[in-house]
Amino acid sequence: MRVAIVTFPGSNCDYDCYKAINDVAGGIARFVWHRDTELGTCDAVILPGGFSYGDYLRAGAIARFSPIMDAVQRFAADGGFVLGICNGFQVLCESGMLPGALVRNRSLHFQGERVRVRVDNADTAFTRAYSPGAVLHLHIAHGQGAYVADDATLAKLEAEQRVVFRYVDEAGEPSDAGNANGSMRNIAGVINAEGNVLGLMPHPERSVEALLGSTDGLALFESLRRSVDEAVAVTDAAGRPDWEAGV
């Protein structure tokens, strides 16, 4: 699995994703600077967490105009896997690659804590290694993470099972008490209609090693690896250039 991680000015989880991919998830990651206009050869793109452009104006609002975003859009349009985590999710929503928006947390505070997140669709390229309904312990670290969308969008997301993750309570239910940040319908992560672009507010890359307290994020990267392996088996046969290892 060859992963391009986009570094925007102000990204600060780029390195964490890099280590999760390279050291734990058995992939090869590479950084792509936001000013670049090409992604280079890769099987997946991660838009990492952080505070691109300081979160000024709205989180992700300025980053989505970065030169690299055209290449990311093209990559996604060609069916490439794009994963947006936290600020990356915000960038995806701002750029229209995912529906909805992420607004200030209900608490009005930045929240850095471990929360419970349920896998509501384990049948996506990013979640196939989870069992359906699994409740994960993942960290959130955001001030603008409350998901909002209009009723029609919400209805469509629900109908198409595109709400992939939801915040839940101790009983595993998406109750108000279990709603970490005031997201509509407890939404923590959504996927696009084509199933190749996922955004989520929690940080799976922070939960891939037992030493740090939880490995619940690992299966996300494992899912992606499997999906990539299948896709690559097809595309490499189509004669794409080889990956320059380790670059």
Next chain:
Amino acid sequence: MNDYRLEVRITPRTGLLDPQGKAIENALHSLDFGDVEDVRVGRLIRLRLAADSADAARSAAEDMCRRLLANPVTEDFDIRVDGGT
């Protein structure tokens, strides 16, 4: 070209919850401003712009709002143009 001062006001869409507005409202009530209602918090962006006319300035600002300054999913905007010197 003239110099215009613009004021862009960006407010949360009606119907959307505004937890910040709510928190301010509660705080005002507890400070004995009991008669306050409907508090909504938005953003105010002031800028200077060189343009040929007030209309041109306004339409440039509208463009800025659509492309960057306001999020169409959650926010409405309106624009005031001053000056023209």
Next chain:
Amino acid sequence: MNDYRLEVRITPRTGLLDPQGKAIENALHSLDFGDVEDVRVGRLIRLRLAADSADAARSAAEDMCRRLLANPVTEDFDIRVDGGT
């Protein structure tokens, strides 16, 4: 008592650095709004208030600003009163 709609505009003091305004200005420039200058970002608070007169409404709002809404150290404010129905 009448019902007034008030608009409180809160802006960073002149001279104070406004990194957010600067970032937006840079972004607008790179979106080809090259003629934009002096971008400053403030807050806009809209509220409804029952008061005896427009003056009373304004003076209540000034009080709110001083006590809660505006940061006296870093922000200036001004108030517009509408209505009175």
Next chain:
Amino acid sequence: MMEQTGTVGTASPTPRPGDPEITAELVADHGLSPDEYERIVGIMGRTPTYTELGVFSALWSEHCGYKNSRPLLRTLPTEAPWVLQGPGENAGVIDIGDGFAVAFKIESHNHPSAVEPYQGAATGVGGILRDVFTMGARPIAVLDSLRFGSLARPRVRYLFAGVVKGIGDYGNCVGIPNIGGEVWFDDAYEGNPIVNAMAIGLMRTDELIRAVAAGPGNPILAVGARTGRDGIHGATFASEELSAESEAKRPQVQVGDPFTEKLLLEASLELIRSGHIVGIQDMGAAGLASSSSEMAARAGTGVDIDVALVPTRERGMTPYEILLSESQERMLVVAKAGHVEEVKRILQKWELEAAVIGQVTEDGLYRVRENGVPVCEIPGEELVQGCPTYEREAREAAEVRRLREWSPAEEHLAPAREHPLRVLLRLLGSPNIASKRWVYNQYDSTVRTNTVLGPGGDAGVLRVRGSTKGIAATTDCNPRYVYLDPHRGAQIAVAEAARNLACVGARPRAITNNLNFGNPLKPEVYHQLREAVRGMGEACRAFDTPVVSGNVSLYNENPAGAIYPTPVIGMVGVLEDVARRVGNSLHRVGDRIVLLGRNTDELGASEYLKVVHGLVAGAPPALDLAAERTLHDAVVDMAESGLLSAAHDCSEGGLAVALAELCFGADGDGVAGIDVALDDDLEVAPLLFGEAQGRVVLGCEEAHLEAVLSVAAYRAIPAAVIGRVTDLVPLTPGRGEGPRFRLGGRGFSIDVATADLAEVHRTALPRFMDRALTEH
């Protein structure tokens, strides 16, 4: 261009048009005494210009010149084989083995935070991060040590909320995890909060760089944000008492831009590793004036700078303003001659501005020009090191001596009217003891994916990638102890820090410290300062934890008087195998609970006396430095051998509070039930709530009990098996339900649902803070 300006006359600077005349009043306004001014005239051999006066006043302020503290600081231990860099640089550095070094320092932003809590605290974090990354280290953690007045007051809640948000927003945005700290409330801090931020950085030992302006001819660059009029004379401001006038000095507020900081951080590390530069320093307190003169003084060189070349944010700034501005997120870089283009290229990539503003010279002069015309010319050595130092009159306040001699009466020893359970609940709900989750949930503590133990434990722990090691850090100071006995109180602050590190399994290595005191010209305050420094030094010697960096903040006063003397200790330790770290939550049914150390009848200076009896009185608990050291060594030995499942020290609130805290699950999830029996022949209050030092409560598997006891016996540490873990639930049950906290002894017994204790502990701060937004 520089060559050209360098040849424009070397005549002494003369007053600039518009400069105010140098009068006795102007000198006093600059915080300089008549004697100091005489010394300046002696150094210069003439009347200084206004610009020169400004530069002197900044460098000779308490903040930069340490004039009231330097003689005391000289007595501190600063050396150990593992110390790579002691005090005097941007940050201290220690070697932790495996080719890694750790840089760390603490810094205060008390005065700015009192005026504007959000920006004051945010820029405090920004400054301390720059101190660490300018050493060549990548910041890996922040800690914050805070003191406020009583939360019952709206203004205090406003300050507290603003400070926490400021610290959080800044550190979160730059992406540095917060791994610990402390918050303490007392009326003594009314109007003068303490905001100390500590940063820790990691580097390979060969990446260490010093802030020197070496090599005459090397170009000097101003990098980062533009210079504006903000914060002019912040250093002098930080050296004065807060008054109605300081409110009027408001335009000095500096605004932080963590986004630019993040770019500066990446660019600086890239520059340092590129080999194109010889030195780099933050333009912090007293801005360009202090950074450029200090870098030159360290190298024994001079500098020649033209302020007209400094990128400014506002038009028409004078040399005085440019030199003294404290605009944030700026750095001074000394490049290698001929490498300016490479330096600029790296900065451009990070979208940062850079301008050559002068060069290093060999004449040792601090020379500043404006468009080639000299405006300031001061012998550099005298400017940086010539600040006179003072040993002030010291006298202990009779009132404090009297308070210390207080001894408890019957009603204090056995809280007859209040059942011990009620006392325990009151203590757990006291803001000083209650969970600080409300605070640290606003901080990102897991970014960078190295946090093994975050806030909420006895100390924060980070793993070091590429090694089995871990780094642990904590900040500590109980200012009530220091108030009642500055010497012992400071010793205890060091001891508690070391004990906290030992509890997570780390060996203490070195400290940084922040001396927050009142006006040193008051004999009572100078006495506190002198005695606290003496106690701190003794304790550091006992624990082999030299002082590698620190900060002094004096004049912390408000109309009601001085704050409690608050020497905050930031201590760093090392775990050989980070997988062997120990948390402070009991998490296995059947585990035995062991108390190391001895319970005593001491009650002085306790949180119990304050909360239950409204008393600040009595001597702080006795401290045996040698016994403490032995205890810490033993606990670390046990941890390294994998014998411990939990460890927690006894501090505020005593044994009962320590036991309760051990029963609250990590991450706020779950509770444990315990059954503990104490057979000490002591009165109830000192036994349960006394704050005797040298005590640690352990949890260990039954199978390891013998080994634990034999390590203790071998080291002659008193050890008592006092109970066991009875049950455990992973979720927090409702009121009155779930596992029980049973604690009994001679003449008392407590039996309560642990969940009830946890709820009081968890909800105390939110109850104050989530009421509503607060007034200014």
